[in-house]
Amino acid sequence: MSRQTSMQIWGMPLLLGGASVLGLVVALLGDGLADATSWLALGAPALIGCWFPFRRTGARTGAAEPTARPSGEPGAGPPAAPGL
Structure with a gap:
């Protein structure tokens, strides 16, 4: 993790x-x-x-984009409701 200078932190807010x-x-x-x-x-x-709030930060921070699972895979979609 790199240290940021005060100007890098406070430049835009100022x-x-x-x-x-x-x-x-x-x-x-x-x-x-x-x-x-x-x-x-x-x-x-x-x-x-x-x-x-809407800007994308994944590429800069190295965070992976969330991936959607196909509907047939386990864990896809909301959990199943218990039977009645």
Whole structure:
């Protein structure tokens, strides 16, 4: 396991936090083009936050992809209900 630097760990959260603060300040102080800038600065962290849980990490971490079993194999599908 490799050690990560502080910048590798905290770089993206700091960047997203800075974009959020910038967007809030620009939205409060500006008009016109500043509105579009604030939408972009506030929208980017929101989109990244929505995208993050759905990203694929199997190739990077070396984790194997789950494989589906054919329906005829034991253990495929939900367990059988007990007979009545």
